[in-house]
Amino acid sequence: MQQATETAPTIQPPVAAPAQPGELTKDTYKGKIHPDWCPGCGDFSVLSALQTALFELGLKPHQVAVVSGIGCSSNLPGFINTYGMHTLHGRGLAVGSGLKLANHELKVICTGGDGDGYGIGGNHFLHIMRRNIDLTYIVMDNQIYGLTTGQVSPTSVKGMKTKTTPHGSVENPINPLPLAMVGGATYVARAFSGKQKHMVEIIKGAIQHKGFALVDVFSPCVTYNKDNTYQWFNPRVKILEEQGHDPTNFHKAMDKAYMWGDEIPIGLVWKRTDLPSLEELEPVLHDGSGPLAYRKLGIPEDQAKELVQELL
Amino acid sequence: MATVDFAIGIGGEAGQGIATPGDILARIFARRGLHLNAYNAYQSIIRGGHTFLTIRASDEPVTNMGDKLDVLIPLNQDAMDRHLRLLRSGACVIFDAEKLKPGEHAEGVQLCPMPMKQLCGTNKLGGNTVAIAATLQMIGIEFEPLEQVLTRQFKKKGDAVITENVNMARAGYEYAATNFKPFPVKAPRGAKPLGVVTGNQAVALGGAAAGVKFYAAYPMSPSTGVLMWMAAHARQLGIMVRQVEDEIGVMNMVIGAAHAGCRAMCATSGGGFALMTEAIGMAGMIEVPVVCVDVQRAGPATGVPTKTEQGDLWQVLGAAQGDFPKIIVAPSSQIDLFKTMPELFNLVDKYQCPGLVLADLLISEGTSSVDPDELNFNVKIDRGEIIFPTTSGNGETKNPFGGCNDNAYLRYKNTESGISPRAVPGVPGHIHVAATDEHDEDGTLISDEFTNPTKRRMMVEKRARKMETVLSRIPAPKLFGPENAQVTLVGWGSTEGVIREAIAKLAGDEGIVANHLHIKWIVPFHVDEVNRILGRAKHVIIVENNQSGQFARYLRSETGFNAHGHIRKYDGEPFMPHHIVNAVKEQLEGKAQLSVPAHEILV
Numbered sequence: 001m002q003q004a005t006e007t008a009p010t011i012q013p014p015v016a017a018p019a020q021p022g023e024l025t026k027d028t029y030k031g032k033i034h035p036d037w038c039p040g041c042g043d044f045s046v047l048s049a050l051q052t053a054l055f056e057l058g059l060k061p062h063q064v065a066v067v068s069g070i071g072c073s074s075n076l077p078g079f080i081n082t083y084g085m086h087t088l089h090g091r092g093l094a095v096g097s098g099l100k101l102a103n104h105e106l107k108v109i110c111t112g113g114d115g116d117g118y119g120i121g122g123n124h125f126l127h128i129m130r131r132n133i134d135l136t137y138i139v140m141d142n143q144i145y146g147l148t149t150g151q152v153s154p155t156s157v158k159g160m161k162t163k164t165t166p167h168g169s170v171e172n173p174i175n176p177l178p179l180a181m182v183g184g185a186t187y188v189a190r191a192f193s194g195k196q197k198h199m200v201e202i203i204k205g206a207i208q209h210k211g212f213a214l215v216d217v218f219s220p221c222v223t224y225n226k227d228n229t230y231q232w233f234n235p236r237v238k239i240l241e242e243q244g245h246d247p248t249n250f251h252k253a254m255d256k257a258y259m260w261g262d263e264i265p266i267g268l269v270w271k272r273t274d275l276p277s278l279e280e281l282e283p284v285l286h287d288g289s290g291p292l293a294y295r296k297l298g299i300p301e302d303q304a305k306e307l308v309q310e311l312l
Numbered sequence: 313m314a315t316v317d318f319a320i321g322i323g324g325e326a327g328q329g330i331a332t333p334g335d336i337l338a339r340i341f342a343r344r345g346l347h348l349n350a351y352n353a354y355q356s357i358i359r360g361g362h363t364f365l366t367i368r369a370s371d372e373p374v375t376n377m378g379d380k381l382d383v384l385i386p387l388n389q390d391a392m393d394r395h396l397r398l399l400r401s402g403a404c405v406i407f408d409a410e411k412l413k414p415g416e417h418a419e420g421v422q423l424c425p426m427p428m429k430q431l432c433g434t435n436k437l438g439g440n441t442v443a444i445a446a447t448l449q450m451i452g453i454e455f456e457p458l459e460q461v462l463t464r465q466f467k468k469k470g471d472a473v474i475t476e477n478v479n480m481a482r483a484g485y486e487y488a489a490t491n492f493k494p495f496p497v498k499a500p501r502g503a504k505p506l507g508v509v510t511g512n513q514a515v516a517l518g519g520a521a522a523g524v525k526f527y528a529a530y531p532m533s534p535s536t537g538v539l540m541w542m543a544a545h546a547r548q549l550g551i552m553v554r555q556v557e558d559e560i561g562v563m564n565m566v567i568g569a570a571h572a573g574c575r576a577m578c579a580t581s582g583g584g585f586a587l588m589t590e591a592i593g594m595a596g597m598i599e600v601p602v603v604c605v606d607v608q609r610a611g612p613a614t615g616v617p618t619k620t621e622q623g624d625l626w627q628v629l630g631a632a633q634g635d636f637p638k639i640i641v642a643p644s645s646q647i648d649l650f651k652t653m654p655e656l657f658n659l660v661d662k663y664q665c666p667g668l669v670l671a672d673l674l675i676s677e678g679t680s681s682v683d684p685d686e687l688n689f690n691v692k693i694d695r696g697e698i699i700f701p702t703t704s705g706n707g708e709t710k711n712p713f714g715g716c717n718d719n720a721y722l723r724y725k726n727t728e729s730g731i732s733p734r735a736v737p738g739v740p741g742h743i744h745v746a747a748t749d750e751h752d753e754d755g756t757l758i759s760d761e762f763t764n765p766t767k768r769r770m771m772v773e774k775r776a777r778k779m780e781t782v783l784s785r786i787p788a789p790k791l792f793g794p795e796n797a798q799v800t801l802v803g804w805g806s807t808e809g810v811i812r813e814a815i816a817k818l819a820g821d822e823g824i825v826a827n828h829l830h831i832k833w834i835v836p837f838h839v840d841e842v843n844r845i846l847g848r849a850k851h852v853i854i855v856e857n858n859q860s861g862q863f864a865r866y867l868r869s870e871t872g873f874n875a876h877g878h879i880r881k882y883d884g885e886p887f888m889p890h891h892i893v894n895a896v897k898e899q900l901e902g903k904a905q906l907s908v909p910a911h912e913i914l915v
Contacts, residue, residue, distance in 0.1 A: 028713050030717065032716055032754070032756060033757075060712070060740075061713040061743055062712060062715075062739060067568070070748075075757070077745045078745050081713060081716050083737035083738070083743055084716075084744070084747075084755075085571065085745065085746045085747075086747035086748055087564065087748060088564070088590055088594050091561075094556075094561040094564035094568070095567055095568035095571075098526065098564065098566060098567060098569035098572070099569065099572045101526070101552055101554070101565075101568075101569060102526055102569035102571075102572035102573065102574045103736075103738060105738070106572070106737055106738060123557050123558055123560075124557065124560075124561050124564075126557070127557040282552065283547055284546060284550055291572070292572075292574050293572040293573030293736060293738075294701065295525060297525070297575060298521075298523055299521055299689040303689075304521075304689035307517060307520070307545075307687075307689070308684045311509050311513075311682065312342075312505060
């Protein structure tokens with residue numbers, strides 16, 4: 001028996017050399033297409049913050065993959081110059097998980113909206129957290145379904161009138177932060193499109209964090225959500241980093257995560273670094289042969305013999 | 313002709329240990345070089361109910377459970393009552409003399425009561441071991457192979473358990489030698505020792521041979537065996553194996569891994585496949601090669617989880633909305649499953665599309681002997697036009713951060729073949745977005761500019777064009793048997809073996825000359841060749857395991873051909889050769905155009 005033949009050449013794992021000074025500018029991350037969001041949409045701020053974060057971290061565009069679901073905010077991968085996937089409604093995290101596990105040297109950033117992530121994709125959200133896969137999830141939470149022109153979302157507040165709740169929503173919204181904390185996320189933060197500089201730091205922290213990081217961003221929908229506007233958020237949001245909040249204290253973090261009303265905290269709510277990521281726990285990734293995606297295929301003769309032997 | 317062809321049935325309730333004696337017998341036969349097929353009829357319960365394992369062995373290849381039982385081993389009265397009446401002259405029943413009463417039986421059936429209490433003492437499951445020892449004695453197999461297999465089987469439980477079982481077995485063997493009449497022909501030895509494999513193992517082995525590096529699944533009978541094999545071998549073979557929250561997550565994860573550059577696959581059954589279908593459309597749209605195995609079970613909905621059916625054909629044909637290329641194949645046996653996986657991976661890599669495998673409970677959970685030399689892991693691996701970080705394009709690019717924003721690389725280039733070179737994430741200078749929205753050659757969503765009918769048409773046609781050359785790369789179906797037969801039987805997937813055996817019986821016992829057209833590759837379909845063959849056929853009967861004639865309807869839609877008759881079975885149990893023989897006779901006599909054979913065994 002011979003070694004399996006392979007027509008594709010043997011692949012060497014890419015060397016992730018650090019960016020040279022001047023090699024990257026913020027414009028490097030600019031996508032080909034100008035965003036098709038409504039003027040004033042909070043998502044512009046998130047895109048810009050993400051581009052700044054990538055630039056400041058010196059990450060080369062081809063070493064980053066931005067994976068989204070479907071929705072207004074999920075159009076983001078088309079507007080940023082990195083590898084991208086624009087998947088199915090609610091499936092960004094599942095596809096992103098597969099991508100990350102197959103090439104754990106890529107920086108994978110999943111983006112999407114509240115309906116995409118907390119509604120139709122809710123099951124993947126729950127399970128990626130307990131797995132602690134090392135990727136960053138940025139949710140542009142506008143508390144409304146925008147692309148379908150204004151229906152109630154899982155984070156719409158009780159009483160909110162939308163096209164599908166004309167008499168006001170009678171359901172309670174999801175609060176993604178406590179959910180993420182008990183779900184096992186190891187970096188849980190909130191940002192606001194009106195505080196872009198702060199958001200850059202939050203996203204940088206999320207990307208650098210080894211494990212699953214959730215950044216829930218208040219990203220107002222200026223067209224369909226007339227309740228939770230910039231004007232509504234501006235006086236309410238309070239930056240946790242300015243308040244001396246200790247993100248490693250679970251109970252205090254939980255108190256902050258639940259706050260809503262006149263004062264709404266933004267910033268890093270909860271973080272733990274004592275849990276390994278799935279990639280660190282998975283022995284298959286640690287035999288020194290680089291990402292799974294680049295490995296040579298085929299079963300060597302000695303292994304083939306063992307497999308056949310089991311059947312005899 | 314086969315020197316011997318005998319079948320042993322072991323029946324009892326779940327939890328009585330039916331599987332272990334089945335495994336022991338299969339190992340002994342295969343090591344002796346005998347071919348075998350084992351089929352377990354069971355129910356979706358962990359304890360109780362009725363489970364019936366049929367293991368058939370011969371010195372010729374065995375593809376199905378056959379028509380008769382030679383040895384019945386009932387472990388409870390229920391199994392005795394259900395099966396004894398079906399035994400014919402020459403068969404025997406081996407049972408616990410103190411616990412079970414034989415009841416009515418045909419003349420010439422040998423009753424073999426055994427004093428189990430005396431032979432086994434307090435060991436409650438010992439009766440199984442004693443009964444198989446008696447069976448082996450009566451079919452002329454020496455005691456040593458049983459001793460060896462028992463030693464291997466109980467290795468983990470320690471020497472005391474091994475000794476106890478070997479002693480019980482020896483007592484049973486000797487008791488049979490003294491008290492029962494052996495079978496007239498002794499089991500011969502085959503040319504070389506054979507292995508034993510289930511279809512689920514074969515799928516996993518085939519995937520491993522193809523170079524699968526990522527396997528994800530959600531447990532679902534009857535496909536779970538693939539996941540368990542993969543999990544058990546993951547670390548040894550360097551395969552990432554994940555049990556995912558649901559089948560939606562499974563397929564999406566597999567697509568993510570495949571997009572990264574892995575060969576990635578999953579297996580499920582019809583219900584799980586239903587959850588995967590939207591994502592299968594994504595694989596079609598973003599042109600990512602993935603393989604998914606649908607191990608069909610009796611549907612719809614939860615259906616009969618432990619019973620077989622060929623009822624998912626139209627589900628798989630129609631998987632996902634819209635038009636896009638996909639390749640669908642229905643292997644016919646365990647070894648065929650093994651060999652098909654690397655072939656299919658080469659095709660989906662070349663054509664950058666999903667590949668779907670239609671298996672079913674019968675072959676996937678069913679066990680077959682296998683010639684170890686047929687398990688060739690030295691398979692051709694052709695990844696098609698794929699660009700990895702250090703292959704072509706890398707280093708020569710002027711802008712390592714280009715692709716997406718400078719058109720240096722067009723992921724969905726509108727080529728003549730429809731196949732566009734595929735760069736995986738991480739390659740400098742080839743940045744692009746893989747989007748499920750309709751997109752332009754560079755990956756830009758056409759809805760992000762203007763929804764442009766010309767571009768839309770161009771991209772639909774680019775993807776569709778890929779299918780034009782697939783057909784030349786898959787073998788056309790061939791007619792088996794004499795060209796000018798009275799009747800042509802058409803089947804697909806797992807029925808190949810049983811139809812062939814029915815044809816031999818028709819020729820031998822009934823003087824009816826039949827031939828067989830078996831279809832393995834479903835999409836694309838060899839329309840011209842099938843039309844040519846069926847156009848010459850005198851009387852065409854389609855045989856399939858479903859109620860509505862799913863394949864008959866597909867054949868008609870592709871070829872315009874209307875069959876003369878149909879044999880369909882949808883009671884959860886597989887065809888036995890005589891079901892087909894009797895139905896063909898009935899139809900040739902003009903008594904019916906649709907035959908639905910009754911399954912005589914109540915399992």
